[in-house]
Amino acid sequence: MTLKLPVYMDHAATTPCDPRVVEAMLPYFTEKYGNSGSRNHRFGWEAEAGVDEAREHAAKLIGASEKEIIFTSGSTESNNIAIKGAAYMYEKAPAGSRGRGHIVTCEIEHKAVLDPVKRLVKEGFEATFLEPPRDGIVTAEMVKNALRPDTILVTIMWANNEIGTINEVREIGKLCKERGIIFHTDATQWAGKMPVNVDADNIDLLSWSGHKIYGPKGVGALYVRRHRPRVRLQALQDGGGQERGFRSGTLNIPGIVGFGKACQIALAEMESDAIRLGRLRKKLETEISSQLDTCAVNGHAEKRLPHIANISFGFVEGEGLMMAVKNIACSSGSACTSASLEPSYVLKGIGVGDDLAHSSLRLSLGKWTTEEQVDYAIKEIVQAVKKLRMMSPLYDMHKEGIDLSKVEWAHH
Ligand SMILES: *Cc1c(COP(=O)(O)O)cnc(C)c1O
Numbered sequence: 001m002t003l004k005l006p007v008y009m010d011h012a013a014t015t016p017c018d019p020r021v022v023e024a025m026l027p028y029f030t031e032k033y034g035n036s037g038s039r040n041h042r043f044g045w046e047a048e049a050g051v052d053e054a055r056e057h058a059a060k061l062i063g064a065s066e067k068e069i070i071f072t073s074g075s076t077e078s079n080n081i082a083i084k085g086a087a088y089m090y091e092k093a094p095a096g097s098r099g100r101g102h103i104v105t106c107e108i109e110h111k112a113v114l115d116p117v118k119r120l121v122k123e124g125f126e127a128t129f130l131e132p133p134r135d136g137i138v139t140a141e142m143v144k145n146a147l148r149p150d151t152i153l154v155t156i157m158w159a160n161n162e163i164g165t166i167n168e169v170r171e172i173g174k175l176c177k178e179r180g181i182i183f184h185t186d187a188t189q190w191a192g193k194m195p196v197n198v199d200a201d202n203i204d205l206l207s208w209s210g211h212k213i214y215g216p217k218g219v220g221a222l223y224v225r226r227h228r229p230r231v232r233l234q235a236l237q238d239g240g241g242q243e244r245g246f247r248s249g250t251l252n253i254p255g256i257v258g259f260g261k262a263c264q265i266a267l268a269e270m271e272s273d274a275i276r277l278g279r280l281r282k283k284l285e286t287e288i289s290s291q292l293d294t295c296a297v298n299g300h301a302e303k304r305l306p307h308i309a310n311i312s313f314g315f316v317e318g319e320g321l322m323m324a325v326k327n328i329a330c331s332s333g334s335a336c337t338s339a340s341l342e343p344s345y346v347l348k349g350i351g352v353g354d355d356l357a358h359s360s361l362r363l364s365l366g367k368w369t370t371e372e373q374v375d376y377a378i379k380e381i382v383q384a385v386k387k388l389r390m391m392s393p394l395y396d397m398h399k400e401g402i403d404l405s406k407v408e409w410a411h412h
Contacts, residue, residue, distance in 0.1 A: 054260025085233030164308030173202025215262030318358030333360030
């Protein structure tokens with residue numbers, strides 16, 4: 001069988017929608033098109049029943065109750081509602097200060113966490129942006145050392161979207177619980193792929209998204225704890241008071257039904273998917289590292305998601321590498337910021353140098369990734385890197401044993 005190109009290896013960016021999800025959504029566009037807020041007729045009741053069922057699936061996936069699930073447009077919105085909503089609700093000024101309260105997060109969070117926190121800082125809150133160690137793992141010890149008497153919120157992602165590393169979420173949650181501090185986690189890369197139990201994992205607020213778990217784009221959820229403690233949030237959007245007042249606006253019913261279906265399938269299949277993808281990712285990493293010298297897997301070797309590999313290649317140039325592997329749809333360690341290519345702030349944050357960050361690839365596998373595709377990616381990447389290095393005088397010098405850090409560069 002011939003392989004269809006390009007091969008999709010960017011599942012951390014988004015996933016294809018599962019056909020079973022699409023099928024579940026379809027009737028809600030054309031037949032069951034009511035507004036779940038309409039209480040007086042069958043169309044409204046049908047829509048409401050669809051939403052109720054989706055809410056059950058979403059709650060079950062994370063060990064919550066249905067009343068604790070707020071449907072949103074995705075993780076960006078869930079994070080905003082959680083972080084800003086909690087900050088405004090729990091703000092407190094330490095004695096003799098004009099501050100509004102302190103927040104703990106990490107430098108390598110997704111922008112959908114960093115930017116809401118930065119907005120709050122502009123508005124008078126204070127924040128600690130933890131600097132992760134080289135392995136990328138945020139530990140409870142690191143969070144503990146950052147806590148202050150006026151800390152009101154800790155927001156630490158469950159697993160990193162670029163390097164796949166897994167943080168000490170349960171332990172961080174325990175710490176926050178003991179001190180009465182609200183704990184939010186952006187679980188976009190974790191929920192639906194790995195097990196969650198919001199009680200055992202000590203979580204107060206949790207964000208996740210449909211399109212990262214084979215559901216539709218533009219729909220997600222926020223878990224808001226209702227007991228021990230009952231978490232309150234100041235709503236950011238005013239209107240019809242839907243979703244217990246936390247998120248006004250007519251519900252995206254087909255999207256929510258699809259999200260629910262995606263959660264139901266995820267719960268049933270996550271274990272076997274994780275085992276299969278973990279084996280394929282390991283193969284990708286070990287084959288590439290054994291066939292090439294001077295390459296490094298970024299992030300902790302074991303404490304990582306099964307499906308995300310992030311590898312840096314020495315002595316190749318980033319743009320050249322991306323061009324050379326164009327049959328593999330993946331992400332690079334460069335981010336386009338306005339006109340220039342900047343090295344990824346996540347790789348920079350864990351201490352990867354600018355050049356190595358630029359020449360990194362994030363390969364993220366998914367439910368329908370085949371062994372054949374993985375073998376193809378290994379072959380393509382190894383070939384591309386070898387070819388690029390043949391043209392690199394620096395690589396020649398390196399092979400001859402010249403210590404490049406001691407070379408005196410000519411100045412023009
Ligand atoms: C994709 C992603 C987001 C953004 O989710 P949307 O649903 O696209 O808004 C936030 N956080 C992480 C970790 C992500 O991977």
